[in-house]
Amino acid sequence: MLSPLNLSREKNLIAAGFKQIAGIDEAGRGCWAGPVVAACLNFDEKKALDDVEMNAAVADSKLLSPLKREKIFAWLIDKFDYGVGVVDNEFIDQYGIIKATRLAMKLAVDKLAGQPDYLLIDAVDLKADIALEQEAIIKGDRLVWSIAAASIIAKVWRDQIMVGYHREFSCYCFNQHKGYGTNLHRQMIATHGICPIHRRSYQPIAELLTG
Numbered sequence: 001m002l003s004p005l006n007l008s009r010e011k012n013l014i015a016a017g018f019k020q021i022a023g024i025d026e027a028g029r030g031c032w033a034g035p036v037v038a039a040c041l042n043f044d045e046k047k048a049l050d051d052v053e054m055n056a057a058v059a060d061s062k063l064l065s066p067l068k069r070e071k072i073f074a075w076l077i078d079k080f081d082y083g084v085g086v087v088d089n090e091f092i093d094q095y096g097i098i099k100a101t102r103l104a105m106k107l108a109v110d111k112l113a114g115q116p117d118y119l120l121i122d123a124v125d126l127k128a129d130i131a132l133e134q135e136a137i138i139k140g141d142r143l144v145w146s147i148a149a150a151s152i153i154a155k156v157w158r159d160q161i162m163v164g165y166h167r168e169f170s171c172y173c174f175n176q177h178k179g180y181g182t183n184l185h186r187q188m189i190a191t192h193g194i195c196p197i198h199r200r201s202y203q204p205i206a207e208l209l210t211g
Contacts, residue, residue: 004059005058005059005143005144005145005148006145007045007048007145009120009143009144009145009146010043010045010120010144010145010146011045013118013120014045018117018118018133019117020042020043020114020115020116020117020118021042021043021116021117021118021119021120021146022040022041022042022043022109022112022116022118022119022120022146023040023041023043023119023120023121023140023144023145023146023147023148023149023150024038024039024040024041024105024108024109024119024120024121024122024124024126024147024150025038025039025061025121025122025140025141025147025148025150025151025154026038026039026101026104026105026122026124026154027039027061027151027154027155027157027158027159028154028158028178028179029097029101030180030181031178031179031180031181031199032179032180032181032185032189032198032199032202032204032205033089033162033165033172033174033179033185033195033197033198033199034089034158034161034162034165034174034178034179034197035086035087035088035089035092035104035158035161036086036087036092036097036100036101036104036158037084037085037086037087037104037154037157037158037161038084038085038101038104038105038107038108038150038154039082039083039084039085039108039150039151039152039153039154039157040082040083040084040085040105040108040109040111040112040116040119040150041076041080041081041082041146041149041150041153042080042081042082042112042113042114042116043080043145043146044079044080044081047079047080048145050079051075051079054072054075057071057072058072058145058148058149058152059142059148060141060142060148060151061141061148061151061152061154061155061156062141062151062155063142064152066159069152069155069156070156072149072152073152073153073156073157076149076152076153077153080149081112081113081114082108082112082150082153083107083108083109083110083111083112084107084108084111084153084154084157085103085104085105085106085107085108085109085110085111086104086107086157086161087100087101087103087104087107088197089197089198089199089200091103092199092201093199093200093201096201101124102124102126102128102129103129105121105124105126105129105130106126106129106130109130109132116132117132117133118132118133118134118135119132119133119134119135120134120135120137120140120144120146120147121134121135121136121137121140121147122136122137122139122140122141122147122150122151123136123137123138123139123140124136158178159178162174162175162178162179163175165179165197169195169197171188171191171192172185172188172189172192172195173185173188179197186204189204189205189208193208194208194209
């Protein structure tokens, strides 16, 4: 069985004359610590259909278990042209998460081996940043295959970054909550204060800094 995300959006664009469609999504916008990460995946219908099991498994990364995400991630980065953009917490604090997200997405597009001529983006309008035909789709990661695929790459890539930070700042348990605003993360901040990768412009980090 093929994915319920049946490639219709990508196929319709190809039928309309576009040669290379790319999906874009991000991970980590709402986190209290660490970077925002965006991924861009160049859609290839043949590769998407080559493995029916993997095709069917592609979904919004938030709906997948960590093990399933990692399995699909390995397939995607092996088979498809993709790019990843990473923007750190210092940039987020200085310029805001919207600008940081747009920059991460632009960096991801710039790192593709092949230039797309149409972008399918989860919610974010990049017309001011990237001079390509594009469409921002609300809940695109649940509606469009290539955006869902990008969401998986962005999420796993960011999780790996946060596991790396756990080795540097082990007392915060970044390997468990990945910087999201969980009760565990809140407890670790209350116990240990903040560390260099916390977003100082975010609550409750800003509250701690202002007393």
